[in-house]
Amino acid sequence: MSGPVMPPAVLRFFQASQNRDAEAWSGAFAEDAFFHDPVGTPPLEGRAAVRDLVVSVITGFSPFLGLTPTEAHIAGDSVAVTWHGAAITRDRRPVNWSGISVFELDDTGRIREARAYFDRAAFQAQVDGG
Template structure:
């Protein structure tokens, strides 16, 4: 994995473990998660946890988001990634994007913005 702050590394590691609790633990209690950008943000760690649990339930298995490159500037980190999973019907799904993370004073993710083509993902899920 590329070098990145601990909470951002936890975000990606937990996605590979398909562990919604660990995934959400990378975020501050009052964090915002824009997934994807353009949608209303998910507000707070509890809501982020519920979001991840819901995402994971739609796959069997969710193989994770793999970081390809990470670039840190101060308290912000941009990470290019590739995602893969199998649907519950066994169809492979593949997508990619970039997340921009802002960290708080404790090193947790205070805000994350996910940039990816949601139509590409939806097309694979419905075909």
């Protein structure tokens, strides 16, 4: 995947989403990470919870095409990334959405906290066929 320059864990987050690789996707996170998906909902706590979410996302579509980063802005241990997501529902309807995620990295370079900003209601309406 070519695209914006990002730290390895953030790059792995996006590549693994496109490869539908739950282990690599959740493996980008620290063991005790927090994931706000999206912001405004209770955060997931821990890599295992992130993995469970990722598995449900990947298996909920046919196929999940992934998240594609378009821009990345790095400031210290923080990275803000704009992205587009794409998937096909099990009844063959396209789902497209976009957002911005802000990643905070720990001292080992893994994601310790991620905050995803996107319109969950608009996303869900597409999934539901509305």
